[in-house]
Amino acid sequence: MSCFSYYRRRFLHFYAEHEVAEHPAVRRAAQRLALRGAKLVTAREQIPKAHRNDRTLVAVPTRGSPVGRCPGSRGHICCNYLTADLYAGCTLGCSYCIMQSYRNFAPLVVNIDTYPIIAAVRAIARANPGRRVRVGTGQIGDSLQLDPLFGLSRELIEAFADEPSVELELKTKTDFVDHVLDVSNVGNAIIAFSLNPPELVAQEEPETAPVADRLAAAERVAAAGYRVAFHFDPIIRVGEWQAWYRALIERLRTMPPLRIAWVSLGMVRFTPALRDAVPPRRFMFDEFVPSRDGKLRYLQRERVEIYRFMRGTLEQALGRVPIYLCMESPAVWRHVFAGARSAPVGSLLAPLRLPQSGS
Numbered sequence: 001m002s003c004f005s006y007y008r009r010r011f012l013h014f015y016a017e018h019e020v021a022e023h024p025a026v027r028r029a030a031q032r033l034a035l036r037g038a039k040l041v042t043a044r045e046q047i048p049k050a051h052r053n054d055r056t057l058v059a060v061p062t063r064g065s066p067v068g069r070c071p072g073s074r075g076h077i078c079c080n081y082l083t084a085d086l087y088a089g090c091t092l093g094c095s096y097c098i099m100q101s102y103r104n105f106a107p108l109v110v111n112i113d114t115y116p117i118i119a120a121v122r123a124i125a126r127a128n129p130g131r132r133v134r135v136g137t138g139q140i141g142d143s144l145q146l147d148p149l150f151g152l153s154r155e156l157i158e159a160f161a162d163e164p165s166v167e168l169e170l171k172t173k174t175d176f177v178d179h180v181l182d183v184s185n186v187g188n189a190i191i192a193f194s195l196n197p198p199e200l201v202a203q204e205e206p207e208t209a210p211v212a213d214r215l216a217a218a219e220r221v222a223a224a225g226y227r228v229a230f231h232f233d234p235i236i237r238v239g240e241w242q243a244w245y246r247a248l249i250e251r252l253r254t255m256p257p258l259r260i261a262w263v264s265l266g267m268v269r270f271t272p273a274l275r276d277a278v279p280p281r282r283f284m285f286d287e288f289v290p291s292r293d294g295k296l297r298y299l300q301r302e303r304v305e306i307y308r309f310m311r312g313t314l315e316q317a318l319g320r321v322p323i324y325l326c327m328e329s330p331a332v333w334r335h336v337f338a339g340a341r342s343a344p345v346g347s348l349l350a351p352l353r354l355p356q357s358g359s
């Protein structure tokens with residue numbers, strides 16, 4: 001994808017709330033969209049109905065608690081991940097995206113002021129001496145889809161470069177990385193790529209970057225000094241899935257293992273609300289059972305088999321890399337990592353303490 005021509009084609013309207021009208025990131029984005037400026041509104045509700053769709057961007061001040069815990073899932077192991085909401089919404093069109101079942105405001109929202117996020121993460125680091133603070137911006141949107149326009153990730157990378165315990169993760173299904181390659185001190189920032197085999201990307205992730213482009217981007221960021229991470233999530237069992245995933249993992253052999261911060265594995269899962277909200281997909285006709293958190297998943301023993309296949313294939317290709325499971329039960333963790341060469345990411349620790357803002 002070529003960034004700016006992509007944005008000009010994809011987004012037709014750009015609004016900003018008055019409070020952030022003069023923010024440098026708003027001006028930067030307007031210029032890159034070849035606009036004189038953003039259209040100003042006092043609140044996002046003022047955006048005309050005809051423009052309340054996913055062709056509209058809206059910049060707003062960062063309000064409320066800027067950093068929180070990953071919601072995790074009841075009855076499943078938490079990996080102590082914190083989330084910072086920078087970009088809310090996404091147009092990459094994944095068929096399984098949970099946001100389709102709950103998001104009721106279609107424009108993509110940009111929380112334009114990074115300072116509250118930086119201050120909150122620093123306070124968490126101070127309140128948890130000796131602990132790693134993993135924080136990511138890819139929970140309710142793609143970390144980098146809009147980033148070349150607004151340039152907010154650079155502010156976070158640079159701010160946390162001198163915070164040795166903070167691991168900032170930018171997670172993407174794009175190859176939009178070139179705008180952060182020249183950051184001189186990347187500290188512990190990690191650029192993460194969600195991966196699925198090209199056969200599945202073609203079916204289920206229609207507007208994302210081709211896998212080859214994501215992997216080429218991973219090589220560029222690693223060469224620029226970042227650590228990288230890979231998320232196989234959601235793993236989907238359709239067609240020749242084993243051969244497809246094996247071939248994909250083989251392609252990671254070119255990555256220097258020491259530059260891989262972690263690999264996460266997550267099985268396809270969805271709520272009944274999501275199933276009812278999207279057109280039927282081939283993968284949904286498999287056998288699913290409700291879990292304790294209400295989500296539908298493959299049977300536990302089948303998930304274990306799939307995870308063990310993925311873990312073994314990753315170990316053959318990459319040796320000992322940190323691997324963790326996303327939203328899985330303690331029993332599945334035990335079965336998957338029994339006798340493993342790979343090291344699960346430390347996730348069985350007490351939750352991080354989150355001070356109230358200002359403390």
Ligand code: SF4
Pocket residue numbers: 089090091092093094096097098099140141142173
């Ligand atoms: S990239 Fe992530 S946020 Fe965007 S549609 Fe896909 S799953 Fe949803």
